[in-house]
Amino acid sequence: MTRRHRVAHVDELPTNGSRVIADINGLEVAIFRVDDEFHAVANYCIHQGGPLCEGEIDGRVSVTDDGWTWEYDETPKHIRCPWHGWMFDVTTGKNDDAEQYAVPTYDVEVDDEEIFIVRG
Ligand code: FES
Secondary structure: OOEEEEEEEHHHOOOOOOEEEEEEOOEEEEEEEEOOEEEEEEOOOOOOOOOHHHOOEEEEEEEOOOOOOEEEEEEEEEEEOOOOOOEEEOOOOEEOOOOOOEOOEEEEEEEOOEEEEEEO
16 A cells, blocks of 8 residues: 655755655655755665765766766765765665665655655
8 A cells, every 4th residue: 555644845845955854654764855856765875774864965076988077967966875975866766886776765746835755
C-alpha cells in the first residue's frame, strides 16, 4: 500500500538548496529544493551510515569527457556526507564519483503548497 506523508510547507524551503529533514515512522528523509523542484533522499549514507543530508550542499567541479576541461555546475544539488565526504546528487541519489552507488530516493508530491513523500 502506498502512503503519502506530509513533510513540509513549500515556504519552509524558500531557496535553491534549502532542506527539511523529516522523520517518517523512524525513517529520516530529507527534502531538498533544487531549481524549484523538490527531491527526497534518505538521510543515510551508504558508506558507513552517516547522516548524509546534514552535510553541506553545493555545486560541483567535474572534468568533461575529453578529460581536459573543467566544468563547474553551480546548481546546489551535491550533498557532501559530514562523516567522510562522499558526495551524492540529491536529484538522482547517485554518488558523484561512482554512479553504481546510490542512496534511496522517494517520490514527492506537492498539493496546495504542502509537500508529501510517497512511500510504500
Ligand atoms: S559515512 Fe558517509 S562518507 Fe562515510
